[in-house]
Amino acid sequence: MNSENIISSDGPLSAVQQRMLRRVLQAMIPPSEVHQVPGADDPTIVAAILMAGAQQLPLLTPALDALHTYIETSNDSAGQDRAAESQDLAVEWFREQHPEIAGLLMALTIQCYYRDDRVMASLDMEPRPPFPQGYEVSDGDWSLLDPVRARGPIYRPTNNS
Amino acid sequence: MVESRVDKQADEQVDVLIIGAGASGAAAAWNLAETKMRIVCLEQGEWMNPSDYPSTTRDFEARSFGEFSISPNNRGRITDYPINDDHSPIKIANFNGVGGGTILYAGHYPRFHPSDFRVRSLDGVADDWPIDYETLAPFYDQDDQITGVSGLVGDPAYPAHPPKNSLMPPLPLGRAGETVARGFNARGWHWWPSDSAIATQPYEGRDRCINLGACLSGCAQGAKASTDITYWPAAIRAGVELRTRCRVSAVTVDDNDRATGAIYFDADGVRQHIRAEVVVLAMNGVGTPRILLNSTSQRFPNGLANSSGLVGRNLMFHPYASISGVFEEAQDGYRGPIDCLWSQEFYETRDEHDFLRGYTFEMTRGRGAVMTALGGMASGRIPWGAAHHDAYRALHNRITGMVAICEDLPEAHNTVTLDPHLKDSDGVPSPRIDYTLSENSRNMLDHAVARATDVLRAAGAVDVLSESPLAVGGWHLMGTARMGTDPETSVVNEWGRSHDVKNLFIVDGSVFVTSAGVNPTRTISALALYITDSMKQRLANLFD
Numbered sequence: 041m042n043s044e045n046i047i048s049s050d051g052p053l054s055a056v057q058q059r060m061l062r063r064v065l066q067a068m069i070p071p072s073e074v075h076q077v078p079g080a081d082d083p084t085i086v087a088a089i090l091m092a093g094a095q096q097l098p099l100l101t102p103a104l105d106a107l108h109t110y111i112e113t114s115n116d117s118a119g120q121d122r123a124a125e126s127q128d129l130a131v132e133w134f135r136e137q138h139p140e141i142a143g144l145l146m147a148l149t150i151q152c153y154y155r156d157d158r159v160m161a162s163l164d165m166e167p168r169p170p171f172p173q174g175y176e177v178s179d180g181d182w183s184l185l186d187p188v189r190a191r192g193p194i195y196r197p198t199n200n201s
Numbered sequence: 202m203v204e205s206r207v208d209k210q211a212d213e214q215v216d217v218l219i220i221g222a223g224a225s226g227a228a229a230a231w232n233l234a235e236t237k238m239r240i241v242c243l244e245q246g247e248w249m250n251p252s253d254y255p256s257t258t259r260d261f262e263a264r265s266f267g268e269f270s271i272s273p274n275n276r277g278r279i280t281d282y283p284i285n286d287d288h289s290p291i292k293i294a295n296f297n298g299v300g301g302g303t304i305l306y307a308g309h310y311p312r313f314h315p316s317d318f319r320v321r322s323l324d325g326v327a328d329d330w331p332i333d334y335e336t337l338a339p340f341y342d343q344d345d346q347i348t349g350v351s352g353l354v355g356d357p358a359y360p361a362h363p364p365k366n367s368l369m370p371p372l373p374l375g376r377a378g379e380t381v382a383r384g385f386n387a388r389g390w391h392w393w394p395s396d397s398a399i400a401t402q403p404y405e406g407r408d409r410c411i412n413l414g415a416c417l418s419g420c421a422q423g424a425k426a427s428t429d430i431t432y433w434p435a436a437i438r439a440g441v442e443l444r445t446r447c448r449v450s451a452v453t454v455d456d457n458d459r460a461t462g463a464i465y466f467d468a469d470g471v472r473q474h475i476r477a478e479v480v481v482l483a484m485n486g487v488g489t490p491r492i493l494l495n496s497t498s499q500r501f502p503n504g505l506a507n508s509s510g511l512v513g514r515n516l517m518f519h520p521y522a523s524i525s526g527v528f529e530e531a532q533d534g535y536r537g538p539i540d541c542l543w544s545q546e547f548y549e550t551r552d553e554h555d556f557l558r559g560y561t562f563e564m565t566r567g568r569g570a571v572m573t574a575l576g577g578m579a580s581g582r583i584p585w586g587a588a589h590h591d592a593y594r595a596l597h598n599r600i601t602g603m604v605a606i607c608e609d610l611p612e613a614h615n616t617v618t619l620d621p622h623l624k625d626s627d628g629v630p631s632p633r634i635d636y637t638l639s640e641n642s643r644n645m646l647d648h649a650v651a652r653a654t655d656v657l658r659a660a661g662a663v664d665v666l667s668e669s670p671l672a673v674g675g676w677h678l679m680g681t682a683r684m685g686t687d688p689e690t691s692v693v694n695e696w697g698r699s700h701d702v703k704n705l706f707i708v709d710g711s712v713f714v715t716s717a718g719v720n721p722t723r724t725i726s727a728l729a730l731y732i733t734d735s736m737k738q739r740l741a742n743l744f745d
């Protein structure tokens with residue numbers, strides 16, 4: 041699947057909205073070379089977010105438009121994009137002004153980011169659903185029960201027991 | 202009257218009508234099947250297909266927020282009914298389908314203690330049950346067989362007699378269980394491997410648990426005993442007919458105060474009436490009072506079986522606190538069932554406490570990757586930005602802990618009523634929940650958070666996260682049609698029959714007199730078996 045195409049040509053967001061979305065996602069989870077993981081603005085992950093959040097898009101788009109307007113109006117008279125210089129400021133504004141949308145976007149992003157093959161691999165997780173292989177869990181050290189046994193009964197007697 | 206609204210000629214007639222195919226409806230159907238009466242169960246939901254359960258797909262955690270959400274309001278399936286729980290700090294969790302709540306339950310499967318049936322005698326609060334532990338013991342045993350319970354014999358928190366056997370070895374402790382057990386041992390407090398409705402060996406055609414870690418969104422492996430794969434196949438083989446997508450709106454009555462059957466909407470939304478000699482309600486502690494309150498008539502203007510005025514009152518949840526520790530060493534994380542061990546150190550009333558009764562700690566083994574990130578970001582432990590990754594990794598597979606299941610005392614002002622505006626897709630009024638947390642519960646929750654924090658710190662936790670009360674935790678629904686010998690202070694008698702309507706029985710959690718400090722389903726199933734056994738014993742004079 042070429043997710044870049046889905047977003048840019050057939051996507052439900054305008055080019056500006058896409059740019060704003062990526063900007064927020066990049067600020068939320070940037071890529072990491074140390075951990076060898078993509079950022080949340082990675083095209084495959086963005087495509088998954090848009091698919092998972094298809095129903096919520098009408099809530100999202102006005103907030104992305106507002107972010108764009110904020111950035112535009114933050115340009116000073118010399119035409120410098122101060123907000124772009126300081127991405128965090130714009131995204132901080134977005135989170136403060138649209139906390140519910142930011143929360144929604146965070147939930148959607150997390151749901152998609154942490155099932156990405158590359159992210160799972162970096163966490164030593166096999167990129168597969170739990171079923172049918174399942175997982176191993178060690179039986180554990182049952183001698184830990186010895187002191188509980190040694191203490192004896194703790195139940196509360198009634199007339200009948 | 203309700204009765205006059207239906208065309209009697211066209212109606213189908215059965216001997217026993219059971220409404221609701223969850224935990225209690227399944228047990229009741231199975232137990233009544235041997236009578237060879239014509240038994241029909243109407244269930245608003247559908248059969249589940251385990252291969253559709255979220256754990257079969259990569260997005261399994263995401264799906265547990267949508268179509269498999271524990272909240273009917275979030276899930277919003279056509280088979281769900283909306284619930285107005287805006288007036289409760291604890292929100293309703295359920296599942297509507299064959300198996301009911303057991304489709305999503307964790308399968309943590311404790312019994313009540315003998316003392317739980319004697320709360321007034323022992324502690325001077327609430328009421329004693331009209332039955333005792335010994336009365337239920339054989340039915341607990343019977344349920345254990347059908348359900349297939351794993352655990353370890355010899356728990357010092359339960360009396361040795363009558364014995365509580367275990368049919369399968371306990372679930373694995375794992376790393377997380379060892380960690381938490383060490384914490385309890387360090388404090389010198391009780392813990393024991395949990396009784397669990399999860400097979401640890403092949404059991405009656407079900408395979409053993411393979412640690413999918415997704416118990417709360419349906420068990421694709423079939424190791425968890427949801428009643429669609431335990432009681433129901435046996436009941437159907439024995440001749441019970443289970444009809445899905447049939448939503449009951451009211452129980453009908455005649456002029457002699459006898460239930461005559463029920464009105465329901467079929468899958469096409471067509472209104473039907475089914476006639477029955479005996480009606481058994483098994484729609485849970487919210488669904489049952491809802492339908493009773495909606496069954497008004499000249500004789501029963503305040504709802505059916507409600508001469509006491511107690512239908513829908515005394516709603517009990519178990520207020521939950523969730524307390525988790527963050528450890529430097531890896532725990533089980535996303536692997537393994539939630540169930541592992543319990544502690545009943547603080548189960549009983551003590552002079553030094555500022556609350557009466559007590560609670561169980563139920564260990565909650567770990568979290569999946571998505572839940573870890575969501576919880577971490579919501580609590581501010583995982584930031585946005587470059588620090589996200591290290592902060593996430595400090596939590597990944599490193600969280601384990603417990604919930605406290607606090608005994609909720611019955612209070613008449615905690616209610617299920619009919620919402621004046623909200624309706625389900627068939628136009629049946631929805632329930633409205635009004636619930637406030639009592640001071641007793643608040644004190645108990647605070648105590649539980651402090652003690653669990655002690656345990657987790659003693660086990661080596663470097664950080665402790667807690668939520669109290671757990672807002673999403675309205676999964677135990679009890680007390681809204683309580684059992685008792687006095688018709689003025691109870692809705693059903695000591696064997697589940699309505700005081701007012703002599704051929705109407707209630708077998709679900711509505712009949713609980715008190716809630717105990719343990720998960721309720723093993724007791725709900727045992728009660729359903731006990732009540733239907735009482736019916737079988739009295740078949741000749743059931744309505745006297």
Ligand SMILES: Cc1cc2nc3c(=O)[nH]c(=O)nc-3n(C[C@H](O)[C@H](O)[C@H](O)COP(=O)(O)OP(=O)(O)OC[C@H]3O[C@@H](n4cnc5c(N)ncnc54)[C@H](O)[C@@H]3O)c2cc1C
Pocket residue numbers: 220221222223224225226243244245246271294295296297298299300301302303304305306307308309310311417447448449450483484485486488489492676677678709710711720721722723725
């Ligand atoms: C997320 C979650 C976790 C849980 N974990 C545990 C646990 O670990 N241990 C434990 O003991 N319990 C647990 N529970 C609770 C357990 O599921 C319930 O106690 C149990 O299922 C209640 O049984 P019941 O027969 O009273 O009702 P239910 O199982 O809720 O069944 C009621 C049935 O009636 C049907 N119904 C309702 N109204 C109508 C109508 N008008 N017409 C037709 N059908 C109707 C519903 O669709 C439903 O299928 C959990 C529940 C949830 C949701």
